[in-house]
Each structure stands twice: as C-alpha cells, then as structure tokens.
Amino acid sequence: METLDYNQMLLVSLWQYNHHGDEELTPALFEETFGKVDGSHYYEKWTGYFNRNLWDIIAYFRSEKxxxxxxxxxxxxxxxxxQQNWS
Structure with a gap:
C-alpha cells in the first residue's frame, strides 16, 4: 500500500463533518453517477443502511470496484x- 496523504484524508473528514447542502451527496448526484435505478439503490444504501458512513459504503463496493x-x-x-467554497 502506498502512503495515505494526511491532508487529503483531513479534507475528506472535514467535508463529511461540515459540508452544506450544495456540497452533500444528493439523490440527483447518485442518479447522475450511477443511473436512475442503481443511483436510487445506492443512495438508499448510503443514507439508510450505512447512515452516510464513508468507510462502510466503500467496503460495500468491494466486489464492484x-x-x-x-x-x-x-x-x-x-x-x-x-474546498472551493471554504478556502
């Protein structure tokens, strides 16, 4: 494994904790990324099952790289x- 960049990890952590509405992962963004059916499915996983936990949903995708x-x-x-909004 290559090293993890602390500044990038910190930025992701700060985003997850402090983001505002226009910076969040929305149903529309999931649908744009994955299509309507899969986007809806993954958004439900993200919000419902995983309660917006990044580590858990990343692990969920282990067989769908x-x-x-x-x-x-x-x-x-x-x-x-x-980062753009708060720099």
Missing amino acids: ENGQKFCDMVARQVGLY
Missing part, C-alpha cells in the same frame, strides 16, 4: 466543491 471508483470520484467532486 468500478462502481466503488465512481463513488469515490463523486465524493472527490463534492469535497472539491467544499
């Missing part, structure tokens, strides 16, 4: 928006 990467890209997009 392509969708796991899509999820991570979606998070990175919103973290970037958070």
